[in-house]
Amino acid sequence: MKTERIIYLDHNATTPVDPRVLEAMLPYFTEIYGNAASIDHEAGNLAKQAVERAREQCATAINARPEEIIFTSGATESDNIALFGVAEKYASKGDHIITCVTEHKAVLDCCTRLAHQGKHITYLPVDQYGLVDPDAVRQAITPRTILISIMAANNEIGTLAPLREIGAVAREHGVLFHTDAAQAVGHIPLDVQAMHIDLLSFSAHKIYGPKGVGGLYVRRRNPFVRVAPVLYGGGHERGIRSGTLNVPGIVGMGKAIEIGVQEMDADARRERAWTQQLLDYLREHLGEEQVALNGHPTQRLPNNLNVSLRGVESKSLVVQLKGIAIATGSACTTATVEPSHVILALGFGEERAHSAIRIGVGRGNAEGEISFAIGIVATAIGRLQRLVV
Numbered sequence: 001m002k003t004e005r006i007i008y009l010d011h012n013a014t015t016p017v018d019p020r021v022l023e024a025m026l027p028y029f030t031e032i033y034g035n036a037a038s039i040d041h042e043a044g045n046l047a048k049q050a051v052e053r054a055r056e057q058c059a060t061a062i063n064a065r066p067e068e069i070i071f072t073s074g075a076t077e078s079d080n081i082a083l084f085g086v087a088e089k090y091a092s093k094g095d096h097i098i099t100c101v102t103e104h105k106a107v108l109d110c111c112t113r114l115a116h117q118g119k120h121i122t123y124l125p126v127d128q129y130g131l132v133d134p135d136a137v138r139q140a141i142t143p144r145t146i147l148i149s150i151m152a153a154n155n156e157i158g159t160l161a162p163l164r165e166i167g168a169v170a171r172e173h174g175v176l177f178h179t180d181a182a183q184a185v186g187h188i189p190l191d192v193q194a195m196h197i198d199l200l201s202f203s204a205h206k207i208y209g210p211k212g213v214g215g216l217y218v219r220r221r222n223p224f225v226r227v228a229p230v231l232y233g234g235g236h237e238r239g240i241r242s243g244t245l246n247v248p249g250i251v252g253m254g255k256a257i258e259i260g261v262q263e264m265d266a267d268a269r270r271e272r273a274w275t276q277q278l279l280d281y282l283r284e285h286l287g288e289e290q291v292a293l294n295g296h297p298t299q300r301l302p303n304n305l306n307v308s309l310r311g312v313e314s315k316s317l318v319v320q321l322k323g324i325a326i327a328t329g330s331a332c333t334t335a336t337v338e339p340s341h342v343i344l345a346l347g348f349g350e351e352r353a354h355s356a357i358r359i360g361v362g363r364g365n366a367e368g369e370i371s372f373a374i375g376i377v378a379t380a381i382g383r384l385q386r387l388v389v
């Protein structure tokens with residue numbers, strides 16, 4: 001079944017697979033199908049070589065070493081391993097974790113569970129732009145703190161965290177630093193050494209790779225970070241993540257991240273121009289005071305625009321946009337009608353949260369599509385506003 005051609009503007013939810021990525025993956029379904037752990041024969045060895053090449057590609061993108069990359073099923077699993085794995089291994093050292101109110105549910109729900117298990121969680125607030133203050137991180141640290149988990153880039157509003165400053169605070173106090181970089185890897189420069197990051201979660205499907213595959217960077221030097229497994233079994237991935245490796249998926253992720261890094265500047269330039277064009281148009285046509293930008297004006301993901309449109313209920317708007325895919329909140333929470341916890345955390349109230357739309361542009365969009373989409377969005381907004389007055 002082929003879906004009708006749509007203008008896809010939801011690249012923060014997921015991205016299409018880049019044809020170059022698909023091409024790299026294809027042989028690993030039907031020709032090189034060995035189990036990367038069965039290395040007594042050529043079939044397994046070829047699969048293992050491909051996995052190791054992908055490990056290198058992922059490591060290079062964040063200035064890590066290949067042996068520090070653990071393959072998982074996605075950023076959700078990576079976040080789970082980071083939080084539960086550190087909480088268990090460092091239980092004798094402490095029981096306090098610092099995170100932030102605007103994290104993805106993959107982190108927040110782990111923290112809720114850990115709190116049920118008796119751990120202490122500090123949820124730091126953010127400012128009106130969604131930024132965490134590194135000084136607040138410093139002040140929250142206690143002798144019992146074992147982990148700081150702050151996301152690299154917010155999936156709803158695109159705000160980029162001051163990773164370098166938070167990493168420096170973590171290092172100064174000898175506390176481990178985890179970052180959920182699902183939206184950031186391959187989109188913005190990341191360096192686990194310069195930023196003092198000890199654990200970093202990433203996912204293939206946010207960077208034009210396949211769904212259902214991701215990774216976790218776990219530092220092995222200065223310090224050697226230990227994590228307990230979440231899944232038990234054959235002892236794959238240094239015993240941290242048992243289970244037969246998804247070889248085609250891993251090959252695709254390696255290629256996708258490699259392309260992401262190579263084309264980062266060009267992609268970002270185009271995306272930034274489009275998101276600015278969208279914002280300018282909305283402001284011009286609806287009036288400056290009708291359009292509120294959610295997130296930081298400059299410290300943000302190039303591909304993300306999140307705006308609240310005064311008097312417009314975003315759910316009603318997006319269902320009217322036939323042929324255009326735009327989100328109201330994060331894809332993972334849109335099954336509920338609750339206002340976005342991220343927009344609420346900025347301190348502007350429920351109306352602003354209920355009128356927020358998220359536009360995520362990407363590599364697959366063409367110039368003409370953006371202006372076409374702008375026209376349709378503006379018409380739909382006009383129709384809704386007429387209904388309200």
Ligand SMILES: Cc1ncc(COP(=O)(O)O)c(C=O)c1O
Binds near residue numbers: 013073180182214
């Ligand atoms: C910041 C962030 N963390 C975690 C996830 C979950 O990633 P995955 O879909 O790979 O499990 C997402 C995806 O929505 C995300 O944006």
